[in-house]
Amino acid sequence: MSQIYDRVALIGLGLIASSMAHAIRRGGLAGEIVGTARSAETRDIARELGFCDRVVDSAAEAVKGADLVVLAVPVGAMSAVAAEIAPHLAKGATVTDVGSVKQAVIDAVGPHLSEDLHFIPGHPLAGTEHSGPRSGFAELFDNRWCILVPNGADKDATIRLRKLWEGLGSNVEEMDPEHHDLVLAVTSHTPHLIAYTMVGVADDLRRVTDSEVIKYSAAGFRDFTRIAASDPTMWRDVFLTNKDATLEILGRFTEELFALQRAIRTGDGDALHDYFTHTRAIRRSIIEAGQDTDAPDFGRVGQHEVKKS
Ligand SMILES: NC(=O)c1ccc[n+]([C@@H]2O[C@H](COP(=O)([O-])OP(=O)(O)OC[C@H]3O[C@@H](n4cnc5c(N)ncnc54)[C@H](O)[C@@H]3O)[C@@H](O)[C@H]2O)c1
Numbered sequence: 410m411s412q413i414y415d416r417v418a419l420i421g422l423g424l425i426a427s428s429m430a431h432a433i434r435r436g437g438l439a440g441e442i443v444g445t446a447r448s449a450e451t452r453d454i455a456r457e458l459g460f461c462d463r464v465v466d467s468a469a470e471a472v473k474g475a476d477l478v479v480l481a482v483p484v485g486a487m488s489a490v491a492a493e494i495a496p497h498l499a500k501g502a503t504v505t506d507v508g509s510v511k512q513a514v515i516d517a518v519g520p521h522l523s524e525d526l527h528f529i530p531g532h533p534l535a536g537t538e539h540s541g542p543r544s545g546f547a548e549l550f551d552n553r554w555c556i557l558v559p560n561g562a563d564k565d566a567t568i569r570l571r572k573l574w575e576g577l578g579s580n581v582e583e584m585d586p587e588h589h590d591l592v593l594a595v596t597s598h599t600p601h602l603i604a605y606t607m608v609g610v611a612d613d614l615r616r617v618t619d620s621e622v623i624k625y626s627a628a629g630f631r632d633f634t635r636i637a638a639s640d641p642t643m644w645r646d647v648f649l650t651n652k653d654a655t656l657e658i659l660g661r662f663t664e665e666l667f668a669l670q671r672a673i674r675t676g677d678g679d680a681l682h683d684y685f686t687h688t689r690a691i692r693r694s695i696i697e698a699g700q701d702t703d704a705p706d707f708g709r710v711g712q713h714e715v716k717k718s
């Protein structure tokens with residue numbers, strides 16, 4: 410792989426930015442990686458780990474002379490960071506982000522950027538429940554999707570950013586922000602909310618059963634606890650900024666849940682069996698189609714029919 414950008418500036422040095430730095434190094438994709446983070450402690454850890462060529466004390470300083478700037482902070486912090494860096498950006502630079510919600514980032518960042526810049530929002534569909542500069546690793550994006558939301562941005566600048574993500578190991582797809590936010594509400598945001606809730610319920614129950622809930626945790630519940638250990642700030646911002654899509658999917662989820670609840674209460678075994686047969690067929694058809702199970706069917710989400718109860 411060859412160099413794609415001369416200087417990449419990473420703003421925020423947590424899981425995603427540090428993983429990008431490791432993977433940029435692995436692929437030789439940038440001449441120089443400059444990083445910065447809000448807290449001195451994070452900057453010191455990044456210096457100690459050495460995944461950036463330079464760690465500087467402010468975002469304004471980091472973006473100077475960079476031909477790619479990556480905003481890797483929680484979605485709720487994007488606007489303030491964009492305002493801080495805007496006067497210092499190099500002419501013709503590409504500004505991207507890795508936020509989990511796209512329309513809100515466009516609304517927050519877009520107004521700060523001048524016409525001579527290329528603003529191409531992005532979202533790698535890869536992560537873990539860990540955060541901070543020590544949690545990053547070069548393989549995070551391998552064989553995962555990265556969604557770019559060019560939203561009318563320059564074609565050559567988009568191709569260049571696409572090449573970077575391919576160099577980081579990802580498959581790249583382009584999408585409208587609205588569609589992105591709906592797809593992710595289905596595949597990521599609502600599932601996280603359900604995991605948070607399930608672990609909360611189990612914790613309530615634990616008061617009754619002492620440590621039994623944790624002691625006898627089956628694999629399914631352990632997966633919920635892993636997801637529910639994700640960063641509270643990041644997920645607070647996701648739900649505050651992808652409100653409409655999440656509420657829409659949550660509404661549909663609740664309807665289905667009530668239908669299943671009624672089937673259990675009334676002893677309607679056929680309804681339960683039919684439902685589980687249907688969901689099993691969905692999983693099997695994904696595998697038979699040879700699709701990576703990590704990859705949602707982007708075209709179909711949004712046309713989903715809510716099953717009538
Ligand atoms: N963790 C995941 O699974 C995942 C996956 C894909 C995308 N994302 C998105 O990537 C972005 C970064 O997530 P992460 O997992 O790397 O988070 P992280 O918590 O590991 O790192 C976030 C970084 O942002 C900095 N930061 C936090 N609040 C800030 C503020 N108000 N102003 C300036 N800097 C601030 C932190 O100091 C830290 O350096 C988020 O927008 C998130 O939605 C996360």
Ligand SMILES: O=C(O)C(=O)C[C@]1(C(=O)O)C=C[C@@H](O)C=C1
Pocket residue numbers: 508509533534535536537538596597598636
């Ligand atoms: O694997 C995990 O821990 C994740 O939750 C990663 C995950 C996801 O839902 O798949 C979480 C948020 C992102 O914006 C992208 C990826």
